[in-house]
Amino acid sequence: MKSEEIFLNQGLRFYISTSSQKIFGLANQNHSRIPLRSDCVPVCHQLICIIDNRVVILEKIIIIMDIVKAVxxxxxKMLNEVPGMKVLLLDSETTPIISNVMTQSSLLSHETYLVDRIDNRNRDRMRHLKCICFLRPTSETMQLLVEELRDPQYGDYYLYFSNILKKSAIERLAEVDEHEAVSEVQEYFADYCAINPDFYSLNLSLPLYGDSLNTWDGETLQRVVEGVLAILLSLKKKPLIRYEKMSVMAKRLATEIHYHIQQESQLFYYRKTDTPPILLILDRRNDPVTPLLSQWTYQAMVHELLGIQNGRVNLSDVPDIRPELKEIVLSQDTDPFYKKNMELNLGDLGANIKSYVEEYQSKTKSKVGIESIADMKRFMEEYPEFRKISGNVSKHVTLVSELSRLVEKENLLEVSELEQSLACYEQHASDLKNLQRLIASSKVSDNSKIRLVLLYSLRYEKSPSNSITSLIDELHRHGVSQQKISLIASMIQFAGTDKRQDDLFSNESFLARGKNAIIKGLKGVENVYTQHSPHLRQTIELLLKCKLKETSYPYIEGGTKDRPQDIIIFMVGGATYEEARYVSQINSTTPGVRIVLGGTTVHNSQSFLNEVQDAFHRFPLAGATGTRPTRFGVGGGGVENVYTQHSPHLRQTIELLLKCKLKETSYPYIEGGTKDRPQDIIIFMVGGATYEEARYVSQINSTTPGVRIVLGGTTVHNSQSFLNEVQDAFHRFPLAGATGTRPTRFGVGGGVGMKDG
Incomplete structure (x- = not known):
């Protein structure tokens, strides 16, 4: 008898006979062996079955945490619960969740013949089909669902929500379901994007900070709490919670999560394990170095130089790119070459891509000779796999070629060598000399120059002999914009020594500097471009050795002296692929330890700098202008249009109104009121509206399904007509000290019409 493992949930394995297709037994996340038949007996770390009076030993059971499989x-399960032909209806947030882990062909294999968005109002009516809705229970999505159920496009609706559904939302759905179209409502906690088996992201596009750099934006905090709760529920974990003490935001998040776990105690009712799982909440500001460095492993390098968005890479800007390769998909599930090589450095990757091409060429030659019907049949059977390999070879050759081109174009080998020196060693004189040389080089991009000075500033900030001021002068002299240079002061305020909890560079004491030098000397240098280890490595190592100090990383409640086995890490401010690679290495080399890492987003250097800039723009630092700096684009590009940065105040008013957050104390009703999100809004502007405001209203109407807004006013102003109106008021009601004579009127077209006052 042969057995096969079937994963049905995270940390849960069923064993099934490939001959009889009957389940023999399972192992759950608590390491319990649960027999499902009377002749199935758990023994030690193996599962045995008695079949035909023979003892059959199934292989050793290994419990893992795989968040890709969890989603x-x-x-x-969702698709299998609804038999027959069906439609899958998603929203803007569940679409990337599914696209990261499922392919179109896998959906088709479960009889899902159409995938659409609930905000698409131009869908055809198909009452003969069943509809599965997988949605985030936000106010906007719930409103779209209400409208859908009022006028059903499909026969039966099976509603699955990616997070906890409020009782009031269920009651509202019941009220509007007049056609009795809803057959089922369930909560499936897939409320995060699973990137790797041990790496996830919430893909946040919301602003992170509230009133200061130490407070959460309220809406963002709610989203993050829901995302972390979904991770815990999908992994079946009720953890002890630890957080970075110096981070006010980490503490607030830890407190909120603990509160919600207590409130939803029935959902988190799991059998206690001997060693409790740990949820560790960290702050990106404690390690600003890792996201600033150039990357040299395949997955991290693609994200750094080209950007990975929901498993897709945009290559449309690559010179002479073929149409079918303008956007490519990188998936471990469907791409064995990518799975095998994603954590290798560029040198090893080059050798493997060469072998991959040679393997493809040998298979191509073997397919040439078709001399019989049997040859033809064999060729047709192998043709789909042959085409798949062909597409994969083209994809990876194109990708590696483009990475090599960008490395040469931006002189990244030389830049990266200095980055690693600044990140890993205390050698001020040579670092400064090399940095001045690269700032003067025309081969180095402005973005790279800024990153190098940022690394220098972070390391030598407290050194009395630092040359930060002279380096800023050098940047000015070589044409780097003031907006980018202003980021240096912002970074010190954002994540300088006084803002960090730990000794990031191991240089804050004589003993730390000595220990760092000894460790680096013993370890040796495997690759000059990959010497740096993220600070997360030290944190995890201390945690696994039970040496992570509670004074620095306290528990919200309780505690344990046992070595943790299951660790869920969440990084406020975003994690990186370099950190994910380290977590993957720990999981593969440390038996009995299972770690998953995630964060608010997945950073490369550009996205991290943009986040710092946005914070700087929102909370101008002492002596700063408060103007928004030029944003760093993926691949070293991208300047936002400096002439269209302003948004009319009307935008903020409408956004608050649509979120039901427009305060009645400031915008009261004449009579009555409503708590519902408005759909039809008529705006009248006393004193006149503008075409800029009209353009914004038009954008809202075209991008926000279910909302219809019209804007008007007493007139349509341009700058001249507005100033004339102010002047007329001034002429009619002279201010204190004014002459009362009518000033010269502003003429349209920039001329001055000289009229007698």
Whole structure:
């Protein structure tokens, strides 16, 4: 008898006979062996079955935490619960969640013949089809669902929500379901993007900070709490919670999560394990160095130089790119070459891509000779796999070629060598000399120059002999914009020595500097471009050795002296692929330890600098202008249009109104009121509206399904007509000290019409 493992949920394995297709037994996340038949007996770390009076030993059971499979299992279970032909209806947030773990062909294999968005109002009516809705229970999505149920496009609706659904939302759905179209309502906690088996992201596009750099934006905090709760529920974990003490935001998040776990105690009712799982909440500001460095492993390098968005890479700007390769998909599930090589450095990757091409060429030659019907049949059977390999070879050759081109174009080898020196060693004189040389080089991009000075500033900030001021002068002299240079002061305020909890560079004491030098000397240098280890490595190592100080990383409640086995890490401010690679290495080399890492987003250097700039723009630092700096674009590009940065105040008013957050104390009703999100809004502007405001209203109407807004006013102003109106008021009601004579009127077209006052 042969057995096969079937993953049905995270940390849960069923064993099934490939001959009889009957389940023999399972192992759950608590390491319990649960027999499902009377002749199935758990023994030690193996599962045995008695079949035909023979003892059959199944292989050793290994419990793992695989968040990709956790999400896949939710989706597959969802699809299997609704038999027959069906439609899958998603929203803007669940679309990337599914696209990261499922392919179109896998959806088709479960009889899902159409995937659409609930905000698409131009869908055809198909009452003969069943509809599965997988949605985030936000106010906007719930409103769209209400409108859908009032006028159903499909026969039956099976509603699955990616997070906890409020009782009031269920009651509202019941009220509007007059056609009795809803057959089922369930919560499936796939409310995050699973990137790797041990790496996830919330893909946040919301602003992170509230009133200061130490407070959460309220809406963002709610989203993050929901995302972390979904991770815990999908992994079936009720953890002890630890957080970075110096981070006010980490503490607030830890407190909120603990509160919600207590409130939803029935959902988190899991059998206690001997060693409790740990949820560790960290802050990106404690390690600003890792996201600033150039990357040299495949997955991290693609994200750094080209950007990975929901498993896709945009290559449309690559010179002479073929149409079918303008956007490519990188998936471990469907791409064995990518899975095998994603954590290798560029040198090893080059050798493997060469072998991959040679393998493809040998298979191509073997397919040439078709001399019989049997040859033809064999060729047709192998043709789909042959085409798949062909497409994969083209994809990876194109990708590696483009990475090599960008490395040469931006002189990244030389830049990266200095980055690693600044990140890993205390050698001020040579670092300064090399930095001045690269600032003067025309081969180095402005973005790279800024990153190098940022690394220098972070390391030598407290050194009395630092040359930060002279380096800023050098940047000015070589044409780097003031807006980018202003980021240096912002970074010190954002994540300088006084803002960090730990000794990031191991240079804050004589003993730390000595220990760092000894460790680096013993370890040796494997690759000059990959010497740096993220600060997360030290944190995890201390945690696994039970040496992570509670004074620095306290528990919200309780505690344990045992070495943790299951660790869920969440990084406020975003994690990186370099940190994810380290976590993957720990999981593969440390038996009995299972770690998953995630954060608010996945950073490369550009996105991290943009986040710092946005914070700087929102909370101008002492002596700063408060103007928004030029944003860093993926691939070293991108300047926002400096002439269209302003948004009319009307935009903020409408956004608050649509979020039901427009305060009645400031905008009261004449009579009555409503708590519902408005759909039809008529705006009248006393004193006149503008075409800029009209353009914004038009954008809202075209991008926000279910909302219809019209704007008007007493007139349509341009700058001249507005100033004339102010002047007329001034002429009619002379201010104190004014003459009362009518000033010269502003003429349209920039001329001055000289009229007698």
């Amino acid at each position: 896949q299992n939710y989706i597959i």
